[in-house]
Amino acid sequence: MISRRAFVSGFGGAMATAALQPSIVLAQAGGKPLRITHAVTSLAYMQSYIANQNGYFNQAGLTAQIIDTGGGGPDVQLVLGGRAEMTVNDGAQILPALQQGQKLTCVLSLLNRSIVNATISKTAAAKYGVTEAMPLADKLGRMKGMKIGVTRPGALTWQLARFNLVSVGLNPDKDAQIVAVGGPPALAAALENGAVDLIYISMPIGEKLIREGKAISFINNARGEDPKLANFMMEGLWTTPDYLAANRPTIKAAVTAYQKASDFIRTSAPEAVVAALMPALGSLGEAVLLDSVKRIHPAVSETGKITSAEFDTTQALLKMNGFLNTPFVIADVFDGSFTKV
Secondary structure, eight states, X not given: OOOOOOOOOXXXXXXXXXXXXXXXXXXXXXXXXEEEEESSSSGGGHHHHHHHHTXXXXXXXXXXXXXXXXXXXXXXXXXXTTSOSEEEEOXXXXXXXXXXXXXXXXXXXXXXXXXXXXXXXXXXXXXXXXXXXXXXXXXXXXXXXXXXXESSTTSHHHHHHHHHHHHTXXXXXXXXXXXXXXXXXXXXXXHHTTSOSEEEEEXXXXXXXXXXXXEEXXXXXXXXXXXXXXXXXXEEEEEOHHHHHHOHHHHHHXXXXXXXXXXXXXXXXXXXXXXXXXXXXXXXXXXXXXXXXXXXXXXXXXXXXXXXXXXXXXXXXXXXXXXXXXXXXXXXXXXXXXXXX
């Protein structure tokens, strides 16, 4: 297993100028302790940041500790190993673990569309003849020979890079070089200094580089540019069956806090959402956050339930990458008893 990388800082602590440093975040004290893992610090976990900032964890009687592991993989293993109680995670991480007998259960869907975007440096775009306006298939075909930065092998960033290569008949092991770079700061730096041509990372890391004039958009999944990923198990709230069985009141409290956060995002003005995110993500700048919040808004789940379309798309991606041989049904991974109808 890849070694865990985690760094400690306060919720409103200083973030790196280029992007965000991995961190462990402490919510308001005074309630039942609950450790929740994230792969990286990004808008993919906006419900966690808002539940903290708006006091929803506190209202639910919880003291939430958000643990950022610097990439997908360790975030799941911490929960499976009993060193955290819950994870905000994507289905592409969970289903392969289930196939190996390591079961996690989703109790709430948070985002139902991929918001992992691909961003290419302007230098690489010129080299490979890529423009933002090109048809998706043409852009994907030009990935041949590129050096592609992702967080970790097996992480969603890695899965999506391979998925895009395979979708146009390219061999991800021969026709391009997929490089495990690390978390958002490392990926942003690698693109800036030319160590990689293209990066896959959750919003708004690439968007910040685009706004700074250093890169252009390659694939905007948050906007639905790739129709194959229009429905996807992007983020959900997961726990182990054993913890769920023994701690249903705590799970219900967590679901309530996260549902309030989702409702706040869906019903509030984007400017109000940005204000709630600033303590955690403020180093990205209000303009970048505002644009990103507007783009992510359609991906926020209204019902909190996993749909068949999301489940099928996620399984198809894993099968294409050779990570899933066993077909599952939604009931294998989702407990809908905590979500409102």
